[in-house]
Amino acid sequence: MGQLTASGRDTAYVWVGRDTGGQPDPAAELLCQAGRLLIDRPRAELVLTHGPGGRPVVRASDDPAGSVGLPVSVSRTAGLVVVAARRAGAIGVDVERVRPLPALALARRWFPPAELTWLADRPEAGRVVDFLRLWTAKEAVGKALGQGLRGGGLRRAMPRPALPWRPVPGAEALWVGHPELGGDLVLAVAVHASGQVDVEVVQRPGHGVAAVRSASVERTSLPVVVRGNWSSRCSTRGRL
Numbered sequence: 001m002g003q004l005t006a007s008g009r010d011t012a013y014v015w016v017g018r019d020t021g022g023q024p025d026p027a028a029e030l031l032c033q034a035g036r037l038l039i040d041r042p043r044a045e046l047v048l049t050h051g052p053g054g055r056p057v058v059r060a061s062d063d064p065a066g067s068v069g070l071p072v073s074v075s076r077t078a079g080l081v082v083v084a085a086r087r088a089g090a091i092g093v094d095v096e097r098v099r100p101l102p103a104l105a106l107a108r109r110w111f112p113p114a115e116l117t118w119l120a121d122r123p124e125a126g127r128v129v130d131f132l133r134l135w136t137a138k139e140a141v142g143k144a145l146g147q148g149l150r151g152g153g154l155r156r157a158m159p160r161p162a163l164p165w166r167p168v169p170g171a172e173a174l175w176v177g178h179p180e181l182g183g184d185l186v187l188a189v190a191v192h193a194s195g196q197v198d199v200e201v202v203q204r205p206g207h208g209v210a211a212v213r214s215a216s217v218e219r220t221s222l223p224v225v226v227r228g229n230w231s232s233r234c235s236t237r238g239r240l
Contacts, residue, residue: 010196012086012189013038014093015203016181019081027074027081030203031058034085039070055090055146073143077185084189086197092143092190094136099184103131110154118160129186133161136188137176141168144190 015030028048035046035058051057051069059069072085073093084093104127107116115134122130137158142148158176159166165177168190176190179199191197 009198010086010088011198011200012084012091012191014179014187014189014199014201015083015085016095016201017081017083017203019076019079027076027083030081030083031056031072031074031085034058034072034083035070038085038087039068052146054148055143058085073140075139075143080185082187086191088197090144090146090192092140092145093188094139094143095181095185095187096132096136097184098129098132098186101128101131103127107131107134112155112157114157130161132186133178133188134158136178136186137161137190140188140190141171141174141176144174144192 013034015034017026017030019026031048032043032046035041036043039046039058039060041060045061047059047061049057049059049069051071056072056074057069058072063069070085070087071090072083073091075082075094077095077097080095080097082093082095084091104116104120107119111119111134119127119130119134135154138154138156139149141156141158142150142153147153157169159168161178165175168174168176173194174190174192175197176188177199178186178188179201181187181201181204189199
């Protein structure tokens, strides 16, 4: 299956592309690319669907039982779309652009008291980034669980943002981390894992949705591992 799976290790892959809001939808393009590379099937044989808990899945069209489904996750921010995929299990991803925000006011409204206190004690210059790291972690964890932010997801406690990857408090074998994308982007990836998972940023911002793999790939070892109804052909009509 090419370079992406040469290591044979459990790996979460992340693609980043431009999102101009037009057609074809870059999210569909990246999801089809992920399926082609990780399921090793032609694009025409791939279907976008949902698995248990509403998690998005790419699977082969001749596999109605979904036994070879590829768990995926999608996030958008201004002008950007991110897709994450992992063959071994559920994954969640979220991305935000750093911009002026009333971080403390938003945290006071949405976050648990301990996180508000932690954020208030952080240096003001980096407070917005710290807020977005918590926010994206909550979004990514919710997607990995198949719940989104329903049922008080923003109140779900997160580990303090840092590298290496951290366990989510009160959740068994659930981990979240923030691989570096550079620039003004904050990225969070969450996995439900019992072993080691690597994260590879396959395609970085600015490479366009047509690129398969950049020459330099960020590979970060996750000291943990992951355990994941619309349905359409892997086409580019509509937006996901």
